[in-house]
Structure formats: C-alpha cells, structure tokens
Amino acid sequence: MNMTHALAMPVPSAVGSIDQYIQSVNRIPLLTEKEEGDLARRLHDDGDVDAARQLVMSHLRLVVAIARGYLGYGLPHADLIQEGNIGLMKAVKRFDPARGVRLVSFAIHWIKAEIHEYIIRNWRLVKIATTKAQRKLFFNLRSLKADTGTLSCDEVKAVATQLGVKPEEVVEMETRLGGRDMPLEGDRDDDDDQFAPIAYLPDPHAEPSEVLERAESARLQDEGLTGALASLDERSRNIVSRRWLHEGDSPTLHELAAEYGVSAERIRQIEVKAMQKMRGLLAA
Helix, strand or coil, X not given: CCHHHHHHCCCCCCCCCHHHHHHHHHCCCCCCHHHHHHHHHHHHHXXXXXXXXXXXXXXXXXXXXXXXXXXXXXXXXXXXXXXXXXXXXXXXXXXXXXXXXXXXXXXXXXXXXXXXXXXXXXXXXXXXXXXXXXXXXXXXXXXXXXXXXXXXXXXXXXXXXXXXXXXXXXXXXXXXXXXXXXXXXXXXXXXXXXXXXXXXXXXXXXXXXXXXXXXXXXXXXXXXXXXXXXXXXXXXXHHHHHHHHCCCCCCXXXXXXHHHCCCHHHHHHHHHHHHXXXXXXXXX
C-alpha cells in the first residue's frame, strides 16, 4: 500500500470551517521524545503504518503554524495546509530515528518545500522564479530587507551575492513584490477621472481585422476547452469547472472533499489528473 495514500485518510476532516479544522488538530496530544522514538522505530524497522499515522497526526499543528506564515501570497489557507500535510507525510516516510533529531526539526524542510512548490505553481507574480536561486530570492527577499523601503544599490548587490542571483533579478523581484494594483477606471467621484489609466488605452475596436482575429481565436479556444471538459467524467468536470472556471470565490480542496465524502488529497489527485488530460487534448 502506498504510505502517503494510507496516511491521507485519518487526517482530521475539514468539514465546516478552517477554524474548526485548526481547533481539532490543536487538540491532538503532542508526543514525548520517547513516544516519538518508539513510533519512528516501529515505522522504520517494521513498516508500521499505524505508527506513521500517529506521527503525522501529532504534527498537524506544526503544518498549520507554518502555513499561516504564507498567507501573504493570497492563496487559501486550507490549500496551504493541505500541501503542507503532504510534505509532512513525506517527512514521516523518510524520517530515521537513528539520526538523533526530533521529527519536528526534520519535517520543517519538507513542509516548507511542498508549500513553496504550491505557491510557485499558483501565484501569478512568480513567473520569473524558474531557477532554484530565483525561488530562494522570492521566498527570502522580504526578510532580507532591513525595512520596507526600496533597496539601495549596495543592498541589491549584497542580496544578489548572498542568494546567488543577478542584481537585476533582485530589482525585478522587488518591483514585482512591492507593486500594487491600480484601478483601471479610477474613482468615479473624483474630478480627475480623466487621468485614470483607462483614458490612455487605445480603442480596441479601431482595427476591424484585429477584432475578427480575436473573435476567431476566442471561438477556437472556447471550443477546445468545451471539448476537453466534455472528455472528463462528471465528477472531474465539476471539480475542474468550480476550481478554475467558476466566477467569484472558488471552493477549496477541503470544501469539495466534504461535498464528495472523500479526502482533500483525493480531490487534489482528481484535479491534477483531469488538468493533465485537458492539457494534452488542448495541445493536440
């Protein structure tokens, strides 16, 4: 049996609010060093999945605490926790009690790594974070800045040297992280509305050929997307549509898990498989 799948099932259900989930995991007793060592040896020596389950359960509150530190990226807390739980399961699977360290110290790296990957995949501003060094820059730039002001030339060089990236990459990342969205149309009650960004945009209807080209492109894309969705089974189609094509707030993995009566990890697996199938059809 795949241990990660086996461990995913006993994790407290997130039926209801995320606050209820957090309260439930905070009530799970912590393990003493001796209890942790005994369970880890049972898992490491005998492959005892129940021991692994107890190790995971007792550290779920650690995932919640770590995930809370990444709320500033605008992603759902519940999804951050779910990804962190996957990292925790991977850590438990690889934990060797003979190393002489507590599981909490070993698991932090795996939990953060899984959350980092999730943020990189889903946060729209991180398109330049494609290398290991750039990812390190993305997740460490805020803490390396002495204050909230703009980095000086010397500070840019120091950060670039410390993280092994180019100075211009530091500047670009700082600009992306520090940028704010500007209202396109401005404040309607403001007398200076004529200076809003929308006033400087060219008329999209000025060139008929461009309008026709965009309409044809949109039609083909809609047909391709409709066909790709139609290829999925009803549950997969519903999950993808509500998670990625729904206007307004999308349901979290935990909310869909409660609706279908399965684990959040199972919903994630269905979503990933469906998206892979759709990408293959759209690329054909």
